[in-house]
Amino acid sequence: MPARELTAAECHKRIEPAELHFQTTEEVEPVSGIAAQERALAALSFGLDIRHSRFHVVVVGPPGSGRTFCARQVARRLAATLPTPDDMLLLPNPRRPSEPTVLTLPAGEGRPFTEAMEELYAKLLEAIHGATEGERWKQARARGQRRVEAEESRLEEELRAQAKGLGLEVVRAGREFQVTPLVDESPPSEAIRQITAAIEAFEERLAEVQDEADSELRATTKQLLHDAVKACFAPVRARFEGREELLSFLGEVETLVARETRLLVDEPDNESPALVRGIVVPTLLTEHKPGSGAPVVEVPYPTLSALFGRSYAPPDTGTPPEPGFAVAGALHLANGGFLILPANALLKNEALYEQLKACLLASKFIVPEHNPTYYRGTSEELMFPPMTLDLKVVLIASPDLYQDLHEADPEFSQLFKVQARFEGTMPLAAALATYPSFLADIVRERKLLPLTADAVAELFFYGGRLAESQRKVTAQLGLLAEVATEASYRAARKGKPVVDGGEICGALGAARRRGEHFRDHVHELLADGTIRIDVTGRRVGQVNAVSVLSDGPVTFGRPCRVTAVVYPGTEGPVNIAREVEMSGPIHAKGVLVLSGFLSLRFAQLRPLSFGASLVFEQTYEAIDGDSASSSELYALVSALSGYALRQDLAVTGSVDQQGGVLPVGGLNEKIEAFYDLCAAKGLTGHQGVLIPATNQHALMLRSDVVEAIERKQFHVHVVSAVEEGIELLTGSPAGIADDTGHYPAGTVFGAIEHRLERFWRAMAETGRAR
Incomplete structure (x- = not known):
């Protein structure tokens, strides 16, 4: 099956403002919570409701997905139904004045x-x-x-x-x-x-x-x-x-x-x-309003004193300390309720994490050892008597951090038995209800200007780009709130009563411009030819690939030239980047997969008899990922067959050993980067990109790129197998092996077979000469 060219409509997915059924967000009922995260919310509710020790909860999800907000809301809802904990006092101890005792009294x-x-x-x-x-x-x-x-x-x-x-x-x-x-x-x-x-x-x-x-x-x-x-x-x-x-x-x-x-x-x-x-006078450590329910304490920046409190001792240990000598920590304040902690900040201090674990495993307050970093100028020992802990800890963690904790610390799984995972994306159908309600709540909470329907539609498109999907949008709603806030500021400066789609686009564009210094520098080097990329003509053993670079939170595509050189030998493809330790393990794996594909196609009758070097030209940063394995294979096939490849096409996609083209990430940035380069050097009407067919739903291209596709000035082709890409890049059939395992003349694979035969004979003659 030949490669298929996509229409402009297939290259993006937009929600029309008329589909939203409102004029501005003032007409939308605000909602607190994220309805599209039902599984996470159910797990969170279960974990917080079950009152058994060690059933603590870890909330997993990317930042901005509502993980902390939902944990706080569910905890407050459940806390309102729980009994109010007793007030806790530290009483003078006549027998041991420096060791106060605990007295609990009903709340209030x-x-x-x-x-x-x-x-x-x-x-x-x-x-x-x-x-x-x-x-x-x-x-x-x-x-x-x-x-x-x-x-x-x-x-x-x-x-x-x-x-x-x-x-x-x-x-x-x-x-x-x-x-x-x-x-x-x-x-x-x-x-x-x-x-x-x-x-x-x-x-x-x-x-x-x-x-x-x-x-x-x-x-x-x-x-x-x-x-x-x-x-x-x-x-x-x-x-x-x-x-x-x-x-x-x-x-x-x-x-x-x-x-x-x-x-x-x-x-x-x-x-x-x-x-x-x-x-005479005791120290009131914690107090609660009668009927207020259980406490919900959130510590965004946990430290030893923030979690375990602080105290001072009198100069004479035989003298009782003054009232107020001890200040409660979060563990005291949250006792009987819920404690919300960010795992990342907590784990920056390993001793703090270990001390918290010790308290949770023992279900009682264990006084930490003196640490001068946290207790400068105070006693060498916290003057807190032993007390029972009955609280639920909620850790907020990213997926990577959760995985690391689960693998590295066996006790972590013993304590945090409930995982509430917040997905990074949500189905578009669910977002049609969630996005407007969430934005209406943000507008009300932050006192922003109302958003029009076309402004919300632009945020849907932005959410789709972040999710790299036409079927889903990002669930990191905090990112939408940031855009809405900046757009409201821009609109207010202009005296507008509402935020329209233009202001959303303006806010997104301004944010990109603030962070695209490195991207613009790379693009300038590409456009003026300092970094050589051909966007016209044909070359043997050379193909255009597109990688993705990061500059902090900003990611962008970077076209690069992949070249291959072949010669008689037995070592197969040699990854030059790997040889100089610039290649990551996933990229090295992708190169090794090429050997599997070539062996399947050309080593069924005799061993492969070639060596080859592959390199990303003019790249000076580390390379990882397998999204360029298809472009490396095309360069290698071109070098072996002698068939020249089109330079007005860029390629992305990984391959398997059977020759299937597999999906990759960063697709929109890659396509747009090659489009920008072609536009800077002059569009010919033939330029475009090859992408995996399974990646088609990820296309959410910029409007200017979509318009160029609609005018037939730029093209996006989808391929499912390597052979489809070979035929599009060379203009010649790839070739199908006959019953004897040979490929017909006039095909790319036939030329490769012929070339390998020559290499085999050359190696055989060299062996006889020796």
Whole structure:
């Protein structure tokens, strides 16, 4: 069957605006969600709904396919039906102050309890101040002081009387005593000894009296403190009557506060504050609004502190930390609900991934080891007590990353048992409902100008190009949203009330221009002949191929010249790019397939007797992929047969060993690149491309290329077998072997058979000569 030329209508597929049944997206009901991803949504709903450990979910899909959006929406919908988790508090631990304990309270009760303890702390400070400096304390101190002063006066009178009897006079100046004789004579030494002993006895007795007064004051102070503390705790106990866990905690705190207040009396010189706040007030780690359902926490940039929280320790590990010493991480906040994480960002830190796995496998919070990268200036250990984890983790991953994780980490499959895969494309029929509704939602959410029907039709065409299909469009709806946003900006700058198809095309064109620096440079080198490509005439052993290059997110076609040289030998085709390590494994495989095809056609009666070198001329980047294997085969067939090949045709497509032409990717970019080169050098009306017949549905060519095809200035031919391409490129029949396995004269294969026969004889004669 000869190669078939496609009509202009077969080279693209467009949705007409009239098929959309609306004027602008204002008439379309917005929808949140992607209806065309039913299988993924069903898997996602199952994975999030099943409440068993290790049934975590990995959402797989390309960026922009709605994977994160849908995971968030489904999680929120299910979360609304689940019970609200308890509030979590970290309580002071009287036995080990640096190791707080966990208290859970029903949702909404954590903050009132914390505030009640804050009020209790304030009242305790006030009570301590009153008990140590208040009126009752002052009265008790005054009573003791009066008793000391009265005893001191009595003792002093007795001392004076005793001194007078000894002929001495005692005068007290502050704390010192001066003894002088009543007469001018020197007093006897015995009198001096006796009065000295009396003074010492006076001082000892006075000290005893002062100690008794101080002891009484301390006892009174302790009693005042005891009564004050008890009075402070009584209303709090009454408020939480019947809550055994709270009353138990209050009992422990009261005991600790009583002990601390006694130290204030027993160690009056202690420089520590009257009462450490951390002894009384707990840390509210998580809180929830009653009836709000389960939490849904999304962490777009996971780090150790973002997932596991952060805390600080007091300088003295024997001192309870201040309230608020710990900040909850995402694992705490999402406990009882759902945690959404991007796998790519998570895996950039292997230690973070391993720590998360350890927590999920154990179903409890495991404190990570100290890492100075994340905890500069904090304690060497996170002060979080053990706590049970009951949450569902949703990992967002690309297909490649999911495959790598599945193969590299056996524990990954044990944890993430549910896969929700979002396809990169959707059927056109489904998109007819999805695209307008999604765009209407984007317009409303981002406050964009409405899109007209022809604007949406242009986005359908853009979606088809991204999917490389006339039957499907891309499911990466985020890419459509980007175009719509830029087009709305352009239209608003011009004062337009709506976004029409022209603005969509303008936005797409502007985006291409911003990223086509490398493409334009390559095209310039091709057009001016620096990179040699013939687009007219015929050449033996030379054919035009088209590859695809990437410059970041931008991909474009690049015509290149493939040449083949043959000679007598036995090594078969030699891939020069492979020999210099510029060829990837898939390309090398494609070259080896050529040997299989040639062996099938020409080595059934005797071994192949040729060697050949194949090369992509003037290519300086690595080559991979098998889309050029058909062009390499055509160059090789031309070199072996001596039949010249048309240079006004470019070829793409891979081949199998039977000679079938197989589909390839990047078809639109390849065709458009060769068209641009031909247009730059001058269209002759004969130029075109050969593509695999199975690739026909992938054609979504630019409008200018379609118009050239319609004017017969450019042509697209589809082939199913190598023989069809050979006949189109050479203008001669390929040839069919007869019953004896030989090909008729006047055919390309007949010429190859004849050439191989000559090579065989030459090699045989060389062998005899040796």
